[in-house]
Amino acid sequence: MIIELPQVGESVTEGTIVQWLKQVGESVERYDPLVEVLTDKVSMEVPSPVTGVITEILAEEGQTLPMGAPIASIEAKDAVESAAPAASPPPAPEQPQAADRIGVLLKDVAPVGPTGSGNVVIPTSRDTAAPVSPRRGSRRRRYSPAVQRLATEHGIDLEQVDGTGINGRVTRKDVLAYISTRAEAGEVQAVPAEAKSAQVATQPDGADDERLPLSPVRRMIAANMKRSASEIPAAWSITEVDVSGLVRRRQALKDDFMQREGVNLTYLHFVVKAVAESLRENPLLNSSWGEDAIILKKRINIGIAVAAPDGLVVPVLQDADTLSVAGIAVRATELTARARQGKLGVEDVQRGTFTLNNTGALGSYASQPIINHPQAAILTTEAIVKRPVVIGDAIGIRSMMNICLTFDHRIMDGAEASSFTNAVKRRLEAISDETGIY
Numbered sequence: 001m002i003i004e005l006p007q008v009g010e011s012v013t014e015g016t017i018v019q020w021l022k023q024v025g026e027s028v029e030r031y032d033p034l035v036e037v038l039t040d041k042v043s044m045e046v047p048s049p050v051t052g053v054i055t056e057i058l059a060e061e062g063q064t065l066p067m068g069a070p071i072a073s074i075e076a077k078d079a080v081e082s083a084a085p086a087a088s089p090p091p092a093p094e095q096p097q098a099a100d101r102i103g104v105l106l107k108d109v110a111p112v113g114p115t116g117s118g119n120v121v122i123p124t125s126r127d128t129a130a131p132v133s134p135r136r137g138s139r140r141r142r143y144s145p146a147v148q149r150l151a152t153e154h155g156i157d158l159e160q161v162d163g164t165g166i167n168g169r170v171t172r173k174d175v176l177a178y179i180s181t182r183a184e185a186g187e188v189q190a191v192p193a194e195a196k197s198a199q200v201a202t203q204p205d206g207a208d209d210e211r212l213p214l215s216p217v218r219r220m221i222a223a224n225m226k227r228s229a230s231e232i233p234a235a236w237s238i239t240e241v242d243v244s245g246l247v248r249r250r251q252a253l254k255d256d257f258m259q260r261e262g263v264n265l266t267y268l269h270f271v272v273k274a275v276a277e278s279l280r281e282n283p284l285l286n287s288s289w290g291e292d293a294i295i296l297k298k299r300i301n302i303g304i305a306v307a308a309p310d311g312l313v314v315p316v317l318q319d320a321d322t323l324s325v326a327g328i329a330v331r332a333t334e335l336t337a338r339a340r341q342g343k344l345g346v347e348d349v350q351r352g353t354f355t356l357n358n359t360g361a362l363g364s365y366a367s368q369p370i371i372n373h374p375q376a377a378i379l380t381t382e383a384i385v386k387r388p389v390v391i392g393d394a395i396g397i398r399s400m401m402n403i404c405l406t407f408d409h410r411i412m413d414g415a416e417a418s419s420f421t422n423a424v425k426r427r428l429e430a431i432s433d434e435t436g437i438y
Contacts, residue, residue: 001073001075002070002072003034003046003049003070003072003073004068004069004071005037005046005059005068005069005071006046007067007068008044008350012039012067012346013066013067014039014066014067015037015039015064015065015067016039016063016219017035017037017059017062017063017065017071018036018061019035021034021036022034022035022054023054024054024055024056025053025054028052028054028074029048029051030047030050030051031047031048032047033045033047034047034072035071038216038220039346042345042346042349043217043310043344044346046071050074050076051076051077052074052076052077053075054073055074056072057071058071059072147170147171147174147175150176151175161174161175161178162178215310218311221311221312224372225370227373228373232371232373232408233408233409233410234371234406234407235406235409235414236406236407237407237414237417237418237421238405239418239422240400240401241401241402241424241428243399243400244398244399245429245430245431245432245433245435246267246399246431247384247399249432249433249435250265250266253265257326257437261326261329263330263333265326265329265437266329267381267384267401268304268332268358268381270325270428271356271381271403272302272328273325274423274424274427275320275356276321278427279302279353280300281420282420283296284376284411284412284416285377285407285420286354286376287353287411288353288375288376289376289408289411297353299351299353300319300353300354301316301317301318301319301320301351301354302316302317302353302355302356303316303317303356303372304317304332304355304356304357304358305355305356306335306339306340308339308340309340313349314349314352314355315336315338315348316335316348316351317332324437324438326437329437352372353375354375354376354377354378355369355372355375356379356381357378357380359380359381360380360382360383360401361383363383364380364382365383365385365402366382367380369404369406371407375408376411377405377406377407377412377417378405379404379405379421379424380404381401381403382404384401385401386398386399386400403421405420
């Protein structure tokens, strides 16, 4: 049975193999975690759909694959039991051993992989030669399409390449290293650019530099940020908000709320409520670009950026406009805790329509966030600081906070963006000692 990288949503197109939790030959029960996979939304464990034994691992750790790609092969326990004969049949005539193949052998057809070309056994000159190297034995090996293409381009006999991948599988790095070795020995005239890049990457830097290998999460974040910055023509604005009433109200409620709900009531929970109501009033902010149309989102699902140990993640408060401040506090606290523990599910990070980031918790008083593609905008709340403010003809000390908005200029202009930030400002400044949270 072939195990495929599961589909987890329309917006998730590929995943990276982070770590195999089971190895070839190990028995697994149904629903046992097989492999840890990272997508641009979340890190997740893929469970085994059956009870059986892992016969082959088809995807290496660190490899990025499209959703639906085969990643492993399992011999299901039920299949083994049903295939067991009632009595021992007479011995069949000895046949040549199949070349490392599991399943039904098709005759008179060209062997193909799941995409029409993958995992094909490549006949080499050794298949027709009489002697076989004792080092390799009589077992024929299988190679990925990428390895096959690289070998064909440079005239490499893959039987000569030592594999360092899982179960001795030959990887692209192995082929590049082999090409480099041949070039140094004068067997080839030139080293391809990709091999040169690999050589440069492995060379130590100077004494003043240190290379930090990129984790899969950091690679994913980098790709998403680059995509957003290159595709979205972003504009930015900053709005000053007097949150003195909010500070007083939160101070009056927080102790009782902790005793009643068991969570800390923060300024952010009031902001989420104000943002959700303002998005309903300004629907362009709750949309995405569709090339030939603007796609308005009917649901208001607010993502809250969380600094987790492995990198930034954005769990989503579904239907945030239907929640009270108290409901937002309970749900957001739960999501944030799971995010920092690395226990978010795919459903916790999907369908976000707008993102909110509390950069003020880091001490920032102004920031320019990058839009969470393909959303239309992102808002940050900055540090609350006491400042002298002119009120009428007098000067008073007030608790002030900046809110910073980055928006997609294809979807809206400054007027629409300002209408939204002013709506948020109006709601936050209206919080008083009488404001309810339930």
